[in-house]
Amino acid sequence: MTESVRDELRVIYAAADAAVRAAGPRCEASGRCCRFTEYGHTLFLSAFEAELLLEGAPEYPRPVSRDGCPFQIDGLCTARDARPLGCRIYFCDPTYQERMTAITEEAVAALKRVAETHGTGWHYAPLHHFLNARPEPPPADSMTPTRTPLPVV
Ligand code: SF4
Numbered sequence: 001m002t003e004s005v006r007d008e009l010r011v012i013y014a015a016a017d018a019a020v021r022a023a024g025p026r027c028e029a030s031g032r033c034c035r036f037t038e039y040g041h042t043l044f045l046s047a048f049e050a051e052l053l054l055e056g057a058p059e060y061p062r063p064v065s066r067d068g069c070p071f072q073i074d075g076l077c078t079a080r081d082a083r084p085l086g087c088r089i090y091f092c093d094p095t096y097q098e099r100m101t102a103i104t105e106e107a108v109a110a111l112k113r114v115a116e117t118h119g120t121g122w123h124y125a126p127l128h129h130f131l132n133a134r135p136e137p138p139p140a141d142s143m144t145p146t147r148t149p150l151p152v153v
Contacts, residue, residue, distance in 0.1 A: 001051050009048055010112045016088050016107045020095025023099045025091035033090050038129075039042040039089075043069065046111050047123040049084035050130035064131040084127075085111070 003022070032039040057079035060070035071079040077087070087105045089100055115122045 001048060003119070005114060006050060006052065007117055009052055009111075012107055012110045012114070013085065013088060014087055015110070016103060018107070019103045020089055020091075023103070024098055025096035025100070027091055027093070027095040029075070030092075031072060031075040033092060034077065034087075036065040037039040039092070042066070043084070043086045043127045044124055045084040045086055045088075045127060045130065046108075046115070047125075047130070048111065048114065048120075050127075053079060053082045053084055053110060053131070054134060057136060060131065062136055066126060066128045069127060070131065084124045088109070 033041075036042055037065065047068075055069050064070055069077075071077055071083075077083060085104070089103050091100065112122060
């Protein structure tokens with residue numbers, strides 16, 4: 001991802017955050033929004049968002065199931081600054097659902113414009129798809145000798 005795409009993405013995130021703040025949905029901090037199957041929804045994101053998320057998220061065990069997000073630990077998001085639009089916009093507050101749809105449509109349209117302007121193509125898929133596509137980090141190097149203490153003379 002180029003720096004200019006990254007900057008445009010951040011502007012879209014900031015606009016979505018501001019729109020959500022203005023709408024003021026209620027959050028009961030149940031954490032259900034990150035446990036997808038239990039709550040009956042799927043987090044979709046674009047390839048751009050996935051790249052930004054993976055740059056800022058901690059390592060995670062694979063394979064990742066479609067049921068939930070590995071970055072939710074003890075009910076909290078451990079990738080908060082890098083979280084994608086769906087996480088920023090989604091709240092279960094029933095009074096916010098209509099506004100949520102409008103904010104989502106606006107943000108996704110802005111993302112598509114970025115894809116079009118930069119000719120990157122458009123790839124939109126559930127979270128586990130992107131997380132499983134990322135290769136596992138190499139295992140710790142067991143061949144590196146451990147430091148032996150210097151003999152005391
Ligand atoms: S990235 Fe954070 S907010 Fe989004 S689903 Fe995962 S834990 Fe939840």
